Amino acid sequence: MKDDYDNLLNEAYKKVKPIEHSERFEIPKVQGHLEGNKTILTNLPQIATHIRRDFNHLLKFLLKELATSGAFKQNRVILQRKIPSSKINAKIEGYVKEFVVCRECTKPDTEFIKDKGFLFVHCLACGAKHSVRSKI
Numbered sequence: 001m002k003d004d005y006d007n008l009l010n011e012a013y014k015k016v017k018p019i020e021h022s023e024r025f026e027i028p029k030v031q032g033h034l035e036g037n038k039t040i041l042t043n044l045p046q047i048a049t050h051i052r053r054d055f056n057h058l059l060k061f062l063l064k065e066l067a068t069s070g071a072f073k074q075n076r077v078i079l080q081r082k083i084p085s086s087k088i089n090a091k092i093e094g095y096v097k098e099f100v101v102c103r104e105c106t107k108p109d110t111e112f113i114k115d116k117g118f119l120f121v122h123c124l125a126c127g128a129k130h131s132v133r134s135k136i
Helices: 002-015 044-050 055-065 085-099
Strands: 032-035 038-041 070-073 076-079 110-115 118-123 129-131
Touching: 044 055, 055 070, 055 085
Parallel strands: none
Antiparallel strands: 032 038, 038 076, 070 076, 110 118, 118 129
């Protein structure tokens, strides 16, 4: 009797599709190209919208982290030196880790709130609130 149950259970497990663990929140990869000594990024505003953060805050962070100057013109970001996209993507991931993802529950459902001159990330999922560096 027990062998029949075990055989049926094993057959059922074979028919069940394994659960694929995929992130609900994926950061879009930066798109752009090089023009001479400049790097042109074409989808940075869309990335800022996707992670629900102010575009200017993200741009200021990137310019500081990449140690370059840049400007936003004609719906694209122009960086004043050649920078590989892998490095820019790594900096965007660092931004998301520091300013978007909750440190408690690791969900991206957060918002910025200011309280007495300090900037906090408030998680809408678990209610946690943690401070972030406000000087970028």
